[in-house]
Amino acid sequence: MSQRLRINPPQLPVRILDWYCTHPAVEDLIGDMDELFYRNIQKMHPLKAKMKYWGQAMALLFSYGLRKRKQKQSKKGYSQNNFAMFKNYFKVGIRSLAKQKLFTILNVLGLSIGMSLGLLALASYVDMLEVDQFHEKKDRIYRVITQSDDLRTVDFDFGWASTTEALAAALLEEAPAVEQAVRFNDNFNENVILGNTEIPVRGYYTDANFFDVFSFELVKGNPANALDGPFNIVVTENTAKKLFGNADPMGKLITVGSLGNFQITGVIREAKRTHFLFDVLVSFETLPVLEQQELVEAGLGDWNDVVSNYVYLLFNDQNAAESTKQVLDKISERQYNDPDKFEARFYLQAITDISTGEELNNDIGLVWGFWVMILFFFLSLLILLPACLNYANLSISRSLKRAKEIGLRKVVGGQKQQIFMQFIIETSIISIISLIGALYIFVMVRSEFKAIIIEGARTFDLEITTPTFLAFLGFGLFTALFAGLIPAHYFSKLNPIDTLRGTVTAGSLAKIGVRKVLLVGQFSLSLFFIMAVSIMLKQHMYALTYDFGFTKENILDVQLKGLEPNLVRSEFGRLADVNSISFSSSIAGSWMSSNTFFWHPETNDSVSTFQMYVDHNYIPNLELQLLVGENFQASVPNNEDYIIVNEKFLEDYGFDSPHEALGSTVLQEDDSPLTIRGVVKDFNFMPLREQITAFCFRYNPQYYAFANLKITSSNIEETLSQLDQTWEKLAGDITMEAKFLDDTLEEALVGFRSMVKIFGFLGILAVSISCLGLLGMVVYSSENRIKEIGVRKVMGANSFGLTMMLSGGFFKMMVIACFIAIPIAYFFFDLLFLNMAYYRTNIGIVEIAGSTAILFILGIATVASQTVKAARANPVDSLRYE
Amino acid sequence: MKGYLGEFEELVLLTIAVLGDKAYGVALKENIEERTNRNLSIGALHSTITRLEEKGFVESWLGGATNERGGRRKRFFKVTQTGKVGLHNMKSLRDELWKNAKVELAFDKKNQA
Numbered sequence A: 001m002s003q004r005l006r007i008n009p010p011q012l013p014v015r016i017l018d019w020y021c022t023h024p025a026v027e028d029l030i031g032d033m034d035e036l037f038y039r040n041i042q043k044m045h046p047l048k049a050k051m052k053y054w055g056q057a058m059a060l061l062f063s064y065g066l067r068k069r070k071q072k073q074s075k076k077g078y079s080q081n082n083f084a085m086f087k088n089y090f091k092v093g094i095r096s097l098a099k100q101k102l103f104t105i106l107n108v109l110g111l112s113i114g115m116s117l118g119l120l121a122l123a124s125y126v127d128m129l130e131v132d133q134f135h136e137k138k139d140r141i142y143r144v145i146t147q148s149d150d151l152r153t154v155d156f157d158f159g160w161a162s163t164t165e166a167l168a169a170a171l172l173e174e175a176p177a178v179e180q181a182v183r184f185n186d187n188f189n190e191n192v193i194l195g196n197t198e199i200p201v202r203g204y205y206t207d208a209n210f211f212d213v214f215s216f217e218l219v220k221g222n223p224a225n226a227l228d229g230p231f232n233i234v235v236t237e238n239t240a241k242k243l244f245g246n247a248d249p250m251g252k253l254i255t256v257g258s259l260g261n262f263q264i265t266g267v268i269r270e271a272k273r274t275h276f277l278f279d280v281l282v283s284f285e286t287l288p289v290l291e292q293q294e295l296v297e298a299g300l301g302d303w304n305d306v307v308s309n310y311v312y313l314l315f316n317d318q319n320a321a322e323s324t325k326q327v328l329d330k331i332s333e334r335q336y337n338d339p340d341k342f343e344a345r346f347y348l349q350a351i352t353d354i355s356t357g358e359e360l361n362n363d364i365g366l367v368w369g370f371w372v373m374i375l376f377f378f379l380s381l382l383i384l385l386p387a388c389l390n391y392a393n394l395s396i397s398r399s400l401k402r403a404k405e406i407g408l409r410k411v412v413g414g415q416k417q418q419i420f421m422q423f424i425i426e427t428s429i430i431s432i433i434s435l436i437g438a439l440y441i442f443v444m445v446r447s448e449f450k451a452i453i454i455e456g457a458r459t460f461d462l463e464i465t466t467p468t469f470l471a472f473l474g475f476g477l478f479t480a481l482f483a484g485l486i487p488a489h490y491f492s493k494l495n496p497i498d499t500l501r502g503t504v505t506a507g508s509l510a511k512i513g514v515r516k517v518l519l520v521g522q523f524s525l526s527l528f529f530i531m532a533v534s535i536m537l538k539q540h541m542y543a544l545t546y547d548f549g550f551t552k553e554n555i556l557d558v559q560l561k562g563l564e565p566n567l568v569r570s571e572f573g574r575l576a577d578v579n580s581i582s583f584s585s586s587i588a589g590s591w592m593s594s595n596t597f598f599w600h601p602e603t604n605d606s607v608s609t610f611q612m613y614v615d616h617n618y619i620p621n622l623e624l625q626l627l628v629g630e631n632f633q634a635s636v637p638n639n640e641d642y643i644i645v646n647e648k649f650l651e652d653y654g655f656d657s658p659h660e661a662l663g664s665t666v667l668q669e670d671d672s673p674l675t676i677r678g679v680v681k682d683f684n685f686m687p688l689r690e691q692i693t694a695f696c697f698r699y700n701p702q703y704y705a706f707a708n709l710k711i712t713s714s715n716i717e718e719t720l721s722q723l724d725q726t727w728e729k730l731a732g733d734i735t736m737e738a739k740f741l742d743d744t745l746e747e748a749l750v751g752f753r754s755m756v757k758i759f760g761f762l763g764i765l766a767v768s769i770s771c772l773g774l775l776g777m778v779v780y781s782s783e784n785r786i787k788e789i790g791v792r793k794v795m796g797a798n799s800f801g802l803t804m805m806l807s808g809g810f811f812k813m814m815v816i817a818c819f820i821a822i823p824i825a826y827f828f829f830d831l832l833f834l835n836m837a838y839y840r841t842n843i844g845i846v847e848i849a850g851s852t853a854i855l856f857i858l859g860i861a862t863v864a865s866q867t868v869k870a871a872r873a874n875p876v877d878s879l880r881y882e
Numbered sequence B: 001m002k003g004y005l006g007e008f009e010e011l012v013l014l015t016i017a018v019l020g021d022k023a024y025g026v027a028l029k030e031n032i033e034e035r036t037n038r039n040l041s042i043g044a045l046h047s048t049i050t051r052l053e054e055k056g057f058v059e060s061w062l063g064g065a066t067n068e069r070g071g072r073r074k075r076f077f078k079v080t081q082t083g084k085v086g087l088h089n090m091k092s093l094r095d096e097l098w099k100n101a102k103v104e105l106a107f108d109k110k111n112q113a
Helices: A011-021 A023-043 A046-061 A064-076 A083-099 A101-129 A166-174 A237-244 A286-292 A321-335 A370-397 A399-411 A416-452 A466-492 A496-501 A514-545 A565-572 A647-653 A716-731 A741-747 A750-784 A786-794 A799-836 A845-872 A875-880 B007-022 B025-036 B042-055 B081-100
Strands: A141-149 A158-160 A178-194 A197-206 A218-220 A232-236 A253-256 A260-268 A280-283 A309-315 A343-350 A555-559 A578-584 A595-600 A605-613 A626-629 A642-646 A665-668 A673-680 A695-698 A706-711 A738-740 B058-062 B075-079
Touching: A011 A023, A011 A046, A011 A064, A023 A046, A023 A064, A023 B025, A023 B042, A046 A064, A046 B042, A064 B042, A083 A101, A083 A416, A101 A370, A101 A416, A101 A466, A101 A750, A141 A321, A166 A178, A166 A309, A166 A321, A197 A237, A232 A237, A237 A260, A309 A321, A321 A343, A370 A399, A370 A416, A370 A466, A370 A514, A370 A750, A399 A416, A399 A466, A399 A496, A416 A466, A416 A750, A514 A750, A514 A799, A514 A845, A555 A716, A555 A741, A565 A578, A565 A706, A565 A716, A605 A647, A642 A647, A647 A673, A647 A695, A706 A716, A738 A741, A750 A786, A750 A799, A750 A845, A786 A799, A786 A845, A786 A875, A799 A845, B007 B025, B007 B042, B007 B075, B007 B081, B025 B042, B042 B058, B042 B081, B075 B081
Parallel strands: A197 A280, A232 A260, A605 A695, A642 A673
Antiparallel strands: A141 A158, A141 A309, A141 A343, A178 A197, A178 A253, A178 A309, A218 A260, A232 A280, A253 A260, A555 A706, A555 A738, A578 A706, A595 A605, A595 A665, A626 A673, A642 A695, A665 A673, B058 B075
16 A cells, blocks of 8 residues: 555646646645545556546646636736835846946946947937828828839839829819818929028929918918919028028018029928928919929929929828729829820828838938838847847856856745846846946937938937837837846746756856857858948049049039120139139039930930030040040031030940941931031049940030139139139129039048948947957856866966967857858948949958958957956966865 | 526535535535535536635635645635525525425425335
């Protein structure tokens, strides 16, 4: 019998019940089952008793009683995480952080850096969510967007934010749900000439019901009729201040460029959180008048022009979008019934979706875009993740020191969940401290960030408001959970017997090499960013020193602003420092939009050709190379009939040699003939991003916009002031605007400089985090091996050998990181450059070697700072510890 | 129905009363099995007790650690005042029905068997 009593009930059902309902809740039930089992075992075969036990357990598992107990327990919570315990965790957390100063500092620094980018992303996102939320009727305002399919060109399926102006009238008539339609035209980009100043203003032509639909605040003027009638203009408060200072602008007349006089009928309060971006609003009724005078092209009433105008709709009901979409489909089917021609389909987009929505062409104001935001958050996580893993890694590395505390807690009754909670709270303390650090970094880089997204400064003020602050706090706690999960799990699972006996082996992370993978990953990331910076810098240098095919030094481009070119030539020509003067319609090497098509009668094909109007001095002035033929002639009446083309044009058009082309007549699309007078060597008339395409010079003084002065001067300031004086004689109050050609070309590279800044910032973040992580690893690994080092020293090892031994592993990891990061960076930028610049530099050995060297210097310095110290330590000190 | 006492519930409640301060899972199970000659699972028993607890007829507490069942504690049950009222109601309902029965319910067990 005594033998039989030793047979124990099966363990598995007990475990299942314990797991299902936690042990304390089912203790009495299991007790009952055990008691029955021991009774049964005296009456029947043990196997049968065990079967019965199983049966009882299963019956219990699905019983009403157990379910209720589980429910009750989840409601009340058996665990003892009440306020007193939280207080205790908090206190212990603070003490342990204070005790392990190095650990705390490393982690706070790491997490601060890691979180800073996330804060930037969050603040931007919160700001963006606010965009256009202030409109009272925001639920009913929609914008018509357009999907065009121009079958005449190869470009198809273009999504436009704009649409055809004719749609507004059609919708008002056919769609019953459309209460109001507001048209916009965003081509108002002019200079206001006021007394002796000239102020650039941008804005929209828009309908009189603008203030009815959108909730912009009119400080002065009557919203009902401010934009009623042609040549009425509403200005923002800032613009009013720029134009008139503190004087009342109402009713004043302003002269706008060549468009005529406008009367100010209102002052609008600056609205930050909107996707509209304007200094002024001009009544839409102005457009037909201007179009009639041929001063602007607005595409009014043109169903095939979907790029000039925008249409916003106000529905009488929130749910009218669907029915209106059907009307839109009907209109689109009716209007674009010729399958071979232009085709467009219309869609609706809620106003509140615009700022976060998909990217569309020709957007009206500032749109951040969904994918940009995703990328931003992805980058934030990419930086945050290593910081969090560092924390996890370091926490577990020091588990040897912490284990005894955990063991004791468990022995006196601490539950797994409680230990878990304790570490999450400890991580939260660290992460909240880090949040302060991250905020500091955030405030420091905020203005720089705003500068990179130039237009964004209006929408993104990135102020820390209540919602932003709450988002930050939430982010801090998220980080705490993220970083604390692994160590909390690890510590909560520690076996109390092992910990008290002191036989805890180093963390599980270390065993499976996750730690190494982590460090290698971090180094790869850092190396990637370092390489990015060096590659970008190289491309920047390349672009600066690139031979565009013309001379860019000492050419001063002066805006003509309507002055007579001949007058400018004779007046400026008198100055001693001005060598020669030419005129052009645009600036070489910058964006050019003027193009024309030349018709080839035989191939029945047309050649798209960019054009630039210049005078006879332009080619020698910019030192362009004329391959064959001759330049335009001074003072000949028929210069307009000739063109000078580039080599690419010959190729596109089908001439075999420059000589063949010389003297040939080519037809423009409107059948006007032009004779090729000369051929210039290909040069980069567009920024380096663009491939050289067919191009021609034409001659027509009417289109000249710039005077190109070649200057040789020993004192540039004085020359400029002389020019200024001469200009004043000619133009009176209008200010001279001039820029050196090489400066213009350099400004075109602003994108690269932004990239350098962004990658530089990311690089600094990534490198700091990796170095901090590395430092932590080295500190703890040398600490854990302190006795080994002592023994080795006693046995005769020298400091140098020991340093090498301690550093070797880390060195290996850095080498692996290089093998990972270099190919990835190489291919990534190779691909990226395809889109960013047609004329580009190669990624050379210098960048790769340089970046790698930077990484190694930083890494080795970090490692050596600790290992040298450890290797030099007196073995007596380390061994006496025993 | 709140306060309604099912047949088995009444049985369990009365058995708890019968066992007094020794009413815990196994004792209840064996007592009921003995009296009614039917097999009970712990799950069914505890489900019923849980229902009784929810109705407020029974209260329970954990006893001290025991030796005979792996140190696991027993949960003891006691009939509450509400429980007593419930039993009384049930009994008076029965008595009334018995008293008013038109058919003679009393009979000689020995003769019938």
